Amino acid sequence: MKYLVLFVVLFLAWLLFSFSISAATLIAGGFFAAVSAGLLGNFFMTGFSKLLQPKRYLWAVLYLFVFLWECVKANFDVAYRVLNPALPIKPGIVKVKLNVKTDMARTMLANSITMTPGTITVDIIDDSIFIHWIYVSSTDPEKYTRKICGRFEKYIRRIFE
DSSP states (O other): OHHHHHHHHHHHHHHHHHOOOOHHHHHHHHHHHHHHHHHHGGGSOSOGGGGGOHHHHHHHHHHHHHHHHHHHHHHHHHHHHHHSTTOOOBOEEEEEEOOOOSHHHHHHHHHHHHHSTTEEEEEEETTEEEEEESBOOOSOHHHHHHHHTHHHHHHHHHHHO
16 A cells, blocks of 8 residues: 555656656656655655645644744844854754654654754754754753754644654
């Protein structure tokens, strides 16, 4: 079943990117989607039935707005630090305990942190994620965990778990 789902996803992506429904495009898309699904089907995510739950898409749309808002705030923060003559930075690597369990959720959280200006994910080890932060504002793990991951984790958990 997961091979069929992967085939459909790949074929739809082919159609979306080629933006054509000619016979040659359909045949080529079907061929390459079938070959790719056959070769990569074992690596496709498990629990793909979660993709059929509409509430996850609602949470994904809400997450998009939260992520964009956090990016805008982080951009202004980094711009302030760059343009300020005193250059108020206090860089460091912090260890944050993860509350998400699946690999997909962890990957999404790590990518979201990395795409937010001023932070970059360095490594994920067991239930911890190591993040380089441009301004470590606290040495209390609860405070910086809430500041870095707090808004992202609750949405990511609802989307991927």
